[in-house]
Amino acid sequence: MRILSKLTILLFVGFLCESCATYISYMMPTPPEIEIPDQHNRIGLINKYDYTNLPFDNKDKKEVYFSAVQQVISSLEDSFISDENFSFILVDTLTKGIAPVNFSAVMNANKLVSICDSTKTDLILVLDFFDTDFLIETEVEEYDDGSKSKTNIVDLVVMAGFTLYSKSGTVLNRRKSSRSAFYQSRPALVSFVAIGPSIGNAGKEVNILANKIGEDYIQNFYPGSHMGMDKIYTGDPFEKVESYMKNQDWPEAIELLLPLVNSTDSKIAKKASHNLAIAFKASGDYSAYEYWKKK
Numbered sequence: 001m002r003i004l005s006k007l008t009i010l011l012f013v014g015f016l017c018e019s020c021a022t023y024i025s026y027m028m029p030t031p032p033e034i035e036i037p038d039q040h041n042r043i044g045l046i047n048k049y050d051y052t053n054l055p056f057d058n059k060d061k062k063e064v065y066f067s068a069v070q071q072v073i074s075s076l077e078d079s080f081i082s083d084e085n086f087s088f089i090l091v092d093t094l095t096k097g098i099a100p101v102n103f104s105a106v107m108n109a110n111k112l113v114s115i116c117d118s119t120k121t122d123l124i125l126v127l128d129f130f131d132t133d134f135l136i137e138t139e140v141e142e143y144d145d146g147s148k149s150k151t152n153i154v155d156l157v158v159m160a161g162f163t164l165y166s167k168s169g170t171v172l173n174r175r176k177s178s179r180s181a182f183y184q185s186r187p188a189l190v191s192f193v194a195i196g197p198s199i200g201n202a203g204k205e206v207n208i209l210a211n212k213i214g215e216d217y218i219q220n221f222y223p224g225s226h227m228g229m230d231k232i233y234t235g236d237p238f239e240k241v242e243s244y245m246k247n248q249d250w251p252e253a254i255e256l257l258l259p260l261v262n263s264t265d266s267k268i269a270k271k272a273s274h275n276l277a278i279a280f281k282a283s284g285d286y287s288a289y290e291y292w293k294k295k
Contacts, residue, residue, distance in 0.1 A: 040084075043088055046126045049100070052094070072160055109168070132202075181209060
């Protein structure tokens, strides 16, 4: 009985300790993927994707690619023009060459310097590649009588590759952007491949996704956010801290936590350092977060 009582007490104490912590969710700021000087920037566009030299002969498909590339360029132009932080210049909307489906070698730095000097641009954005295709996934449904049916779920995928250069010819960012959307579903027949969906018939849908790719790109210059979730310590002496952190009032939480990290009680100091690290991370101060999470 004594052993059982001791075990019960230990479990109860463990429960109390666990109850002195909780989880909070919060919107956490993220830095921009592309960081540039905080000034008005003149950005020039060069299209290196030669849509007149496509590796297929289907006329309808060629028209879809031509229209979609134009849509990407137009969407980029509209996005940058509507932003007071940028001026947008069409330097070269069609560089004769190839129509790649992935990144190739970076542009010559001296050539880029010359282009920036002649166009008075601060940045050069290059459309390196473009592609669109269907992604097909087969879903199987089994019925009570043991029979099965198969359905092909078809998604349309559009992708493009961009490289951003400084006026000194340095690569600042290289990214592949993609957008996808449900296109159609149909029974999975043996002859599906032969009679499957055609890009040549999907011009409208491709243009919608191409437009979104252009709209998405400018967001890389701005901070973003995503949902975070972390454990924080509660209870005495963190009652007020808990309230501030749950309400995402990080400055007030930090102000209360800073004295606690110097507590003579090592357990309180360690828990305060943990909470302080979370508060700094949630407020976007990642260097302070890295410092305090090691305490």
